[in-house]
Amino acid sequence: MTVESTAAARKPRRSSKRTSAAKTPAKTPQSSGPELVQLLTPEGERIEHPDYSIDLTAEELRGLYRDMVLTRRFDAEATALQRQGELGLWASLLGQEAAQIGSGRALRDDDYVFPTYREHGVAWCRGVDPTNLLGMFRGVNHGGWDPNTNNFHLYTIVIGSQTLHATGYAMGVAKDGADSAVIAYFGDGASSQGDVAEAFTFSAVYNAPVVFFCQNNQWAISEPTEKQTRVPLYQRAQGFGFPGVRVDGNDVLACLAVTRSALERARRGEGPTLVEAFTYRMGAHTTSDDPTKYRADEERASWEAKDPILRLRTYLENEGVADEAYFTALDEESETLGKRVREAVRSMPQPDRMAIFEHAYADGSALVDEERAQFAAYQASFAEEGK
Amino acid sequence: MAMEKMSIAKALNESLRKALDTDPKTLIMGEDVGKLGGVFRITDGLQKDFGEDRVIDTPLAESGIVGTAIGLALRGYRPIVEIQFDGFVFPAYDQIVTQLAKMHARSLGKIKLPVVVRIPYGGGIGAVEHHSESPEALFAHVAGLKVVSPSNASDAYWMMQQAVQSDDPVIFFEPKRRYWDKGEVDTESIPGGLHRASVARTGTDLTLVAYGPMVKVCLEAAAAAQEEGKSIEVVDLRSMSPIDFDAIQASVEKTRRLVVVHEAPVFYGSGAEIAARITERCFYHLEAPVLRVGGYHVPYPPARLEDEYLPGLDRVLDAVDRSLAY
Numbered sequence: 073m074t075v076e077s078t079a080a081a082r083k084p085r086r087s088s089k090r091t092s093a094a095k096t097p098a099k100t101p102q103s104s105g106p107e108l109v110q111l112l113t114p115e116g117e118r119i120e121h122p123d124y125s126i127d128l129t130a131e132e133l134r135g136l137y138r139d140m141v142l143t144r145r146f147d148a149e150a151t152a153l154q155r156q157g158e159l160g161l162w163a164s165l166l167g168q169e170a171a172q173i174g175s176g177r178a179l180r181d182d183d184y185v186f187p188t189y190r191e192h193g194v195a196w197c198r199g200v201d202p203t204n205l206l207g208m209f210r211g212v213n214h215g216g217w218d219p220n221t222n223n224f225h226l227y228t229i230v231i232g233s234q235t236l237h238a239t240g241y242a243m244g245v246a247k248d249g250a251d252s253a254v255i256a257y258f259g260d261g262a263s264s265q266g267d268v269a270e271a272f273t274f275s276a277v278y279n280a281p282v283v284f285f286c287q288n289n290q291w292a293i294s295e296p297t298e299k300q301t302r303v304p305l306y307q308r309a310q311g312f313g314f315p316g317v318r319v320d321g322n323d324v325l326a327c328l329a330v331t332r333s334a335l336e337r338a339r340r341g342e343g344p345t346l347v348e349a350f351t352y353r354m355g356a357h358t359t360s361d362d363p364t365k366y367r368a369d370e371e372r373a374s375w376e377a378k379d380p381i382l383r384l385r386t387y388l389e390n391e392g393v394a395d396e397a398y399f400t401a402l403d404e405e406s407e408t409l410g411k412r413v414r415e416a417v418r419s420m421p422q423p424d425r426m427a428i429f430e431h432a433y434a435d436g437s438a439l440v441d442e443e444r445a446q447f448a449a450y451q452a453s454f455a456e457e458g459k
Numbered sequence: 460m461a462m463e464k465m466s467i468a469k470a471l472n473e474s475l476r477k478a479l480d481t482d483p484k485t486l487i488m489g490e491d492v493g494k495l496g497g498v499f500r501i502t503d504g505l506q507k508d509f510g511e512d513r514v515i516d517t518p519l520a521e522s523g524i525v526g527t528a529i530g531l532a533l534r535g536y537r538p539i540v541e542i543q544f545d546g547f548v549f550p551a552y553d554q555i556v557t558q559l560a561k562m563h564a565r566s567l568g569k570i571k572l573p574v575v576v577r578i579p580y581g582g583g584i585g586a587v588e589h590h591s592e593s594p595e596a597l598f599a600h601v602a603g604l605k606v607v608s609p610s611n612a613s614d615a616y617w618m619m620q621q622a623v624q625s626d627d628p629v630i631f632f633e634p635k636r637r638y639w640d641k642g643e644v645d646t647e648s649i650p651g652g653l654h655r656a657s658v659a660r661t662g663t664d665l666t667l668v669a670y671g672p673m674v675k676v677c678l679e680a681a682a683a684a685q686e687e688g689k690s691i692e693v694v695d696l697r698s699m700s701p702i703d704f705d706a707i708q709a710s711v712e713k714t715r716r717l718v719v720v721h722e723a724p725v726f727y728g729s730g731a732e733i734a735a736r737i738t739e740r741c742f743y744h745l746e747a748p749v750l751r752v753g754g755y756h757v758p759y760p761p762a763r764l765e766d767e768y769l770p771g772l773d774r775v776l777d778a779v780d781r782s783l784a785y
Contacts, residue, residue, distance in 0.1 A: 214565040225533070226565055230557050236523055237558070240530020247512060248534070267554070270523030277518055431568040432602050434626035438654070439701040440602075 107304075108318050108350060111325040114378040116386025118325075126329040130393045136177060136324050137388060138402055140169040140381045143193040145406035146202045149413045150192075150209070154359040158417050159209045163190045167322070167354030170380030171287045173197060174327025175255065175349070178335055182223065182252040184245075186238035189227040190287075191257050198224040202409070203416035212423050232258055232265030235284060239271045242280035242338075253338040254282045255331070261292025263308065264300045272312040272344070281338035283331065284309075284346045287321060289353035294366040309346035321351025322380040352378070425451070461646045468638040470612040471501050473646070474619035475539065479509045482537060485623060487514045488524055489541030489577075498543055499579055499638055521551035525576065529558055532572045539623060545580040545632075546589025552597075559628045560603030571626045575619075580608075581672045581722050582769050583636035585762040592759055593723035598630045599700035599732075606700040607653060608632035610674035612642035614650070614697060621653035629653075632699075634672035654698040656706035662692035665716040665779055668707055668733060670696035673720045673770060680775040691779065699729050707733065708740045715746040716782045720770055725753040747785035752778045 109124055128136075147165050154162040165172060172193025179185065179197065187194055195205055199222050207216035208227065215226035228234035238256030245252050262268055263286060275282050288305055290297055297305075309316030315337075319330040327349055334345035352375035356363050388394040429444040465473065478485045487502055493516040496503030506514035517524050521542060528538035542548045548555075555576065562570050582591035599606045605627050609615040615633070622629040651657065659674055660681050667677040674695045681691035694710050696702065711717050717737055719730035734749035752770045760768045 213567060214561075216567070218569045219533075219566065220569070226562075226570075228558075230553070233526065233554065233558055236526025236554065237530040237533060239523075240527030240532075241534045242530070243527060244531045244534030244536055247536070266520075266550075267522055267526060270518070270520040270526065273518050273520060274523050274527050431564045431566075433605070434563050434568070434571045437605075437701050438703075 107306075108320050109326050109330050110320040110323050111329060112323045112383055112387055114322070114383050116383045116390060118387060121326070121329075124326065124329040124333060126325050126332075128325070133384075133388060133393050134398065136173055136328070137381070137384050137394065138405075139173040139177065139193070139196060140324065140384065141402055142406055142409055143169050143173065143196050144381065145410055146196070146413055147192060149410040150206060151355070151359065153206075153414065153417050154209070159206060159359075160211050161209050161358050161360060163209075163358045164353075164355040165190050165192050167352045167375065167380070168287055168289055168349075169193055170324035170384075171285075171321040171327050171349035171351050174324040175285050175331040175347070178328050178331035179255065180252070180335075182250070183335065184223045184225070184238075184241055184252065184254045186225045186234040186241070186254065186256045187227055188231075188234065188257050188259065188262070189229050190259075191227070194257065195224055198222040200224050203413055206413070206417050207420065210417060210420055212420050232262035232267040232271075234258070235262070235268050235271035236274070238282050239275045239278075239280050242275065242282035242344075243278050245281055246278070246341075251339045252281070253335040254280075255285055255335070256282060257285050257287065259286065259292065260288040260290065260297045260300055260305060261295065262286075263305050272309070272314075272346075275344040276313045279341065279343040281341070282344045283334040283338055284344060285331065286346065286348045287351055288348050289321075289351050291353050291357065291363070291367065293357040293361060294363075296367075304348070306346055306348035309344075314344045314346065316346035316348065318348045318350055321349030322375075322378045322383070324380055324384055463644050463646065464641055465612050465644055466639050466641050467609070467612050467615045467634070468499060468501055470616040470642075470644050471619055471633065472503055472505070473644075474616045475502060476505060476508070477620065477646075478539065478623045479505060479513060482623075484536050485513070486531060486536050486538045487541070488517050488528055488538050489515075490517060490519055490524075490543050492516060492541050497541060499635065501577070501579075501633070501638075502541065521547055521549075522554050525551040525554040525559060525574075528574050529554065529562070529572060532574050533570065537573045537575075537623060539575040539577060542576060542578045544590045545578055545592040545594055548576075548578055548594065551576075555598070555604070555628075555630070556601050560601045563627070564603060572628050573623075573626050574628045575622045575625075575631050576628070577631045577633060579635035579638075580632045581634055581636060582759065582765050583672065585765070587762070588759070591762075591765065593632075593721065593754070595630075595632055595699050595721075596723055596728050599729060604628055604630055604700060605654070605698070606630045606632070607698045608634060608671035609697065610634060610637070610659075610669075610671055610695050612640070613644045614695075616644045616646065617650055618653055618697065620649075625653065632671060637672050637675065640675070654701050654703060656697055656703035657695050658692060658706075658710065659695040660691070660693040662690040662714065664690045664714055665718065665782055666692045666694060666707070666710040666714045667718050667720060667775065667779070668694045668696055669720040670699060671722075673722060676770060676772060676775060677720055680772050680779065683772060683776060684779055689779065689783065696729075702729070702733065702736075704733075704736050704740065707737055711737055711741045712744045715744050716785075717741075717745070717749045718752060718775070718778045718782055719749065720752045720775055720778075722754055722769055724756050725751045726756045728753055747782045750778045750782050
């Protein structure tokens with residue numbers, strides 16, 4: 073044992089073969105590729121796909137447009153509020169509106185969502201008041217909404233953890249004999265986390281009714297997708313034994329159709345699906361980030377031409393589904409929303425200092441009770457001195 | 460009165476059976492918990508009687524086990540998770556610390572996660588590396604978790620019942636080298652609260668505080684000391700988070716001397732917390748500094764050296780003598 077260990081330790085750390093392999097990394101297919109499901113081109117042209125179709129009424133089309141516009145307006149307001157010092161941080165979804173609204177509108181009320189911290193558009197679709205999303209970014213709470221009111225779980229900050237919660241929840245749905253589905257959001261960075269791989273394993277083994285919705289926005293803070301994978305992410309599913317599909321993440325119609333199909337598959341008891349929404353993070357990772365340090369302006373410009381809102385607007389105009397009056401009214405609604413969000417954030421009350429002792433334990437704790445009493449007495453001592 | 464003599468392993472098995480029987484939302488999850496009944500047979504026969512849907516053999520992925528248990532709890536289930544050995548819990552440590560412990564507070568009390576994480580722990584069984592550790596302080600340090608360990612069959616039975624009924628996540632450390640120790644279990648009468656310490660032996664000269672596998676060692680040390688005319692009280696802590704400081708204080712105010720014993724390393728161990736708090740509470744009662752006996756600040760040694768590392772009768776008595784010499 074000792075002899076072998078010593079011999080092994082004397083070997084060079086890297087064999088020459090390994091070194092040469094490391095010098096020639098396989099090119100990661102990062103172009104959208106022919107496998108990309110698309111129903112609406114960046115130019116606003118409606119196209120057909122052999123496996124996915126969608127037939128929406130004029131009202132539904134306008135609804136998707138409205139969702140994206142209002143979500144973008146809310147997001148812009150939050151970014152502005154951070155710049156004004158009203159929020160400590162903001163994680164913008166700019167550019168990912170189609171992925172979030174398309175998938176979010178595919179859900180039924182009884183489905184359950186496990187988001188990351190950037191799913192503001194999905195929250196919008198679920199009926200979570202956007203002002204509720206801002207408490208954690210202002211620092212007044214860690215998540216201010218009741219997950220069971222809208223079947224929208226709290227934002228999860230540690231990357232990828234929620235994919236396991238979604239899988240467990242879906243295992244519970246199956247045990248209950250319900251035909252609801254569960255959707256777990258995550259990103260290209262999270263795809264490297266062990267928890268995501270374990271979620272794929274568990275969901276496949278138990279045939280859990282869950283859809284893994286990966287928004288590949290090309291950047292995990294400063295790291296490009298090439299630093300996460302050498303295969304297109306949707307192809308990961310195959311190794312776990314369930315289908316994966318890559319969809320144009322800036323095409324709200326395709327995102328809706330593909331997610332709807334994956335959810336239906338889950339409801340039929342056919343197990344998980346991985347959807348990779350191929351999109352782009354137009355803004356910074358968060359307001360603390362500076363993307364000019366690691367990516368070129370040209371890249372952003374190339375994605376601007378694929379803007380999710382612009383292409384749907386072109387389609388709506390060309391089809392005569394929405395007129396100028398509609399767009400003007402929507403602009404006004406956007407401004408009203410921005411104003412409401414602004415005022416709501418500025419009027420959020422400072423939490424009571426004793427709140428830190430609440431909810432550490434559901435059944436209470438003698439230790440927390442003792443520390444609460446000590447803290448209260450300490451605070452009270454100042455009041456007495458002030459008399 | 461249903462008094463029955465059984466091993467700690469059997470008591471846990473009976474308690475889990477009762478939990479499955481009582482509440483259809485209760486689930487057991489873990490590696491090899493099904494047909495095999497777990498590597499220590501704690502879940503023996505449960506899958507046969509309650510089915511694969513309720514006694515679930517999982518993939519070998521601890522983070523996945525705890526993470527999916529959280530999801531099941533969010534759906535209304537009450538999962539009882541088995542981690543096969545103490546040293547294998549760390550892949551799940553992130554899910555336990557960042558999610559399981561904090562989700563109730565994160566949701567401002569709207570979410571409850573009644574998950575029990577069972578961990579056979581401690582040394583003394585001559586095992587290979589990672590099979591003999593005592594990581595309880597790593598969990599007790601985290602707000603949102605409750606951490607307990609029974610030392611006898613009756614507590615094993617009842618504390619498991621109470622852990623399953625708790626709306627907080629409970630890390631349930633099972634003293635694996637005591638699994639086959641037998642004791643009387645009254646399956647009809649609840650002995651006390653989950654987080655109450657109990658006096659395992661009364662005495663007047665010194666208090667020994669221990670939990671899990673070290674309670675037996677301390678009782679033996681107290682019996683040996685008795686022959687030398689020393690009267691030792693043994694407090695079985697039972698809960699490492701929260702800690703029943705009132706019970707320790709009451710004992711120390713009587714005996715004026717305290718020695719804390721655990722297998723885990725002394726450095727930053729639960730003995731440190733007990734020593735600090737009891738010194739604060741009982742400063743004018745103490746005749747000697749609070750002493751600690753435990754593992755050293757080294758990785759758990761190979762099996763043939765573990766008896767040197769683990770606190771035994773003589774090391775406990777040595778600390779007793781040092782305390783009494785003040």
